[in-house]
Every structure is written in structure tokens, then in C-alpha cells.
Amino acid sequence: MAQRNILQFIILGLVTDQPRTGYELTKAFDNDIGEFWSAQHSQIYPQLKTLEAKGWLTHTEEITGEKLNRKRYAATKSGKAALNDWLTAASEPVSGAKDEFVLKLYFIHDQTDARLKPMLTTQLIWHEQRRDHLRKQLATKFPNGADALDFGHFLILEHALHREEEYCQWLQAALAQLPGGMTN
């Protein structure tokens, strides 16, 4: 397979925390969970049907306004059990993300290659923005440091920030090693 259908467990996890509609699940990927996973609604709605057929979810219908119907999904007992099985199963660690930029560098052999500087600079700007964004996220969501009641979320935000900090430092150091060095 292309992947091991991890999306099903994300959905299961989200609706276990609180029952949600397909639309709300889609929105979750624009916020929190989007920091480290992505999914479109065209993947979510079919998956909800599959999970309900599996008996891991049920839905109730709600009317908004005159006739707009939405389905709110909740995890069943077996769905919660499946979530726990996944959480406690061994996670194959990632060997190194598929980072297109890093891959490109592999094919640039010469330290004096003129393409290096613009490539590194563009990436640095982006990762500095993301680093700053994550710092704000962390300061907003966890102003008092680790939250014992949302510990996992705190941990992964910290991790994401550290990664971006490393990325920026690495790119800065690489730029400094270019011909002309730090005066460039």
C-alpha cells in the first residue's frame, strides 16, 4: 500500500475526544493536526463511511437552520478499542522525512555551485517563518509550559519547534560555509 491507512486512526482519535462532523474533521487538518498530517475532505467523507461499516463509528443527524443536514460521528466501543490497539502498537520510526529540498542538495556536489545560495536562502526564509509561527503557537496554547491535561499536544509542538530551530541553524551554517562566507 501507499501507506497503512493512518487516517482512519486520526479520525477515530478526533471523534473519541469529541463527536465531530466530516466538516469539523476536515477543519482539524487546517489547524492543530495540520502541523504534522494532511488530509482533504474527499478522503475524509469516504473514510467515515468505511469506519461506520466497520462498526467503529456511529452517527447522529443534526439539522442546522431550515434543512441543512449534518452528520455527527462518534466512536463506538470497538472503535475506541481499535484506537487503543493502534496507540499501543509499535510505531515504525520514520527514517527521515521525504524532504524534497534536502534531496536536491544531494545532487549538488560542488561547494561553489551558484545554485546553492538562492536555494538555501529561500528555504531559510520559509523555515524562519514557520519557527516563529510555532513559537507563537506554543506561547498561546501553553503559556505555562507543559500542560498535564494536554501533554501529548504540548510535546509534539515542542518537538516541531525544536526541529524548525535545527533547520534554521543548519541552513545558516551552510550559508556561512559558502564561498564568500558570512559576508555574502
Place this chain on the structure above:
Amino acid sequence: MAQRNILQFIILGLVTDQPRTGYELTKAFDNDIGEFWSAQHSQIYPQLKTLEAKGWLTHTEEITGEKLNRKRYAATKSGKAALNDWLTAASEPVSGAKDEFVLKLYFIHDQTDARLKPMLTTQLIWHEQRRDHLRKQLATKFPNGADALDFGHFLILEHALHREEEYCQWLQAALAQLPGGMTN
């Protein structure tokens, strides 16, 4: 699409460095390039045909022993141009790898959750191994630090090592924050 067919450029990059057979390309993913990308031969052989049809590759046939035939692929002029186009094009930066373990943490809210310690410990062991492996790689391949003639490769190995170092530090800090703390 599931991805933007980056594999074609990896193949293009590898055969530009030196002409290679499908088998050799497959092996490349077990070594160097496997540190940050993966591909199976079942993906590589069809891709070679596609790239040749595009006019980006040509192949010559070689006989080993009595009759074992292998095809050695090289980049054409237009293939090299396509490679350069890709290298110089803007790379959409990765927002955060799809790390299944990190994702699981998101669904563990309680700092006292008994599942945390074994999860974090298992990951720590793995990432320490990988960190040590990368240290050896770097010491073996670049015993004198940055190599001006294989600069990109040096950079990405350094980056990979820093990432693993961060991963280990993060996991250790997380374990230390668990109830019982460092005496656990």
C-alpha cells in the same frame, strides 16, 4: 496526485552522476539515498521506461557472462536540462513529516497515562541507534569535515544527524517529565 513524481528526478540525478542500471539504482536506495527517500525496483523499472520515452534517458546493453543482459541508463541533454530545472525550481518546504509516533502522542492527553513511558522508551532506543549510525556514516564518509566536492551530501548527513540528536533529546526530556521523573 499522491506525490509530484520526485522519483523521476532522483533517477535523473543518479544517472547524471554516472550511468547506472535499474539494479544499481535500486541498490542506491539501500545506501546513501535511502537515508532520506525510498523506492522499490517495481517502481524504478517502469519509471526508467517512462523517462526513456520522454527522451530524458537512453540505455546501452551490456552482457555479463554468457547471456545475462543488463541495461545501463544515461541522461540525455534534455534529461540534464530537466534535472537542472527541477533543482532550481522552488521547493515546497515540508511542513512536518508524517511521523506516526508523533501523531499518536497527539491523542494521549494525560501526563500520567501509563502508555507514555513504554512508547517514549521504544522510540528513544531506535532513534539513539539511528543517531549513532549517522555519526559513524559522517565520520566514515567525511573524516575531514565538509568536502567541497561532495558538499550537498555532507550537508544533508549533518542535517540528518542534528535531527536525530534533537529527537533523542526531546524524548529524554519527555521521559524526565513523566510522573516519577528521572528516577523511573
Place this chain on the structure above:
DNA sequence: TTAAAACATGTAATTAATAACATGTATAAA
């Protein structure tokens, strides 16, 4: 009041990637 933006839910077409199926040759070690 009207138009834009957000809410809401689907399906279809395409592609990349993995796992499994399939076959055969050459070499090195027991």
C-alpha cells in the same frame, strides 16, 4: 438586499507507492 464567505457533503479521475507475483543468470562458498 445582495453578494461573498463559510458551512456542509459528496463523487470521479488520476497518480504514486507498496506488496506480491514471476522468472531467470552468475558467482562464491561450502
Place this chain on the structure above:
DNA sequence: TTTATACATGTTATTAATTACATGTTTTAA
């Protein structure tokens, strides 16, 4: 000499994911 391992190249089936297609409602702001 025989057997295991490495060399060598393909195809098929399946799945996950993205993009685009498709439709309609509700709310908010101009």
C-alpha cells in the same frame, strides 16, 4: 558439485492520496 546469495528485470493488484468535479445551505458583511 551443489546450494545459497547476489545479480538482473520485469508485471500485477491494491491502496492512499490529490485534484477536480459537483451541488446546495447558512450566515455575515457590504
